[in-house]
């Protein structure tokens with residue numbers, strides 16, 4: 386989510402000004418293909434070149450099984466210490482494929498265990514421009530499907546798709562630690578891996594009626610330990626390709642509440658971006674608090690499409 390918690394600013398008022406793209410996209414919804422053509426028109430996507438390059442639609446995806454209530458149990462292993470830092474889950478190197486030699490880091494937002502570790506995740510960390518909490522619990526649908534479950538599921542699907550293309554894929558967390566990692570560590574994992582691309586996967590927690598996805602790009606930051614100046618350009622290239630491919634793969638329109646209809650938003654307040662030294666973006670796949678978006682986010686078949694769209698954007702970016 387991008388409105389609550391340490392890594393995100395408080396809710397910002399919906400922008401009143403609508404750009405021409407917003408109007409165009411709104412007029413075309415649910416004409417997803419046409420929405421994608423809007424991207425083509427503005428040069429935001431070369432999706433056609435890589436369409437179908439990543440995996441195949443999965444008709445066998447498991448359907449979602451949203452919880453009926455938010456998790457409340459306390460785990461017996463609460464005292465367990467977090468895994469040592471910089472110990473990301475690493476895939477076996479792929480032998481062949483167009484992404485052979487490329488390293489992709491997938492950062493599943495939040496952690497299913499964060500809600501049991503509020504003291505730890507509220508600890509302040511340095512993000513260059515200022516300090517922020519280590520991590521947040523994330524949001525959930527009204528029926529209790531947690532964002533942290535969503536992000537891990539999409540990350541797993543992406544890992545499978547990208548490994549099939551020959552990429553070496555690392556996850557910043559795989560539900561294998563009690564909480565976190567903190568946002569600064571999430572950035573360091575991508576940096577230490579010398580990743581060619583990093584994507585942080587999220588879903589938003591905005592007001593009902595706010596719908597659609599957006600990709601968050603790093604703005605130019607040069608303060609303290611943060612220096613994004615070298616990654617602003619390539620990250621935008623990565624983000625534009627993901628946005629275009631996301632529209633095409635999912636049929637979802639870009640956000641109707643942020644980004645003026647472009648599906649792109651630039652921020653300088655996110656530690657995970659500020660501290661990155663490699664191309665990195667966040668993807669907010671939809672709004673969990675909107676019931677129509679939630680119906681998509683809780684669908685395994687839709688999550689497969691989302692994973693394909695993001696992955697195809699990555700492939701497009703890395704193949705140049």
Ligand SMILES: [Zn+2]
Pocket residue numbers: 386387494495523524532586587588589
């Ligand atoms: Zn989030």
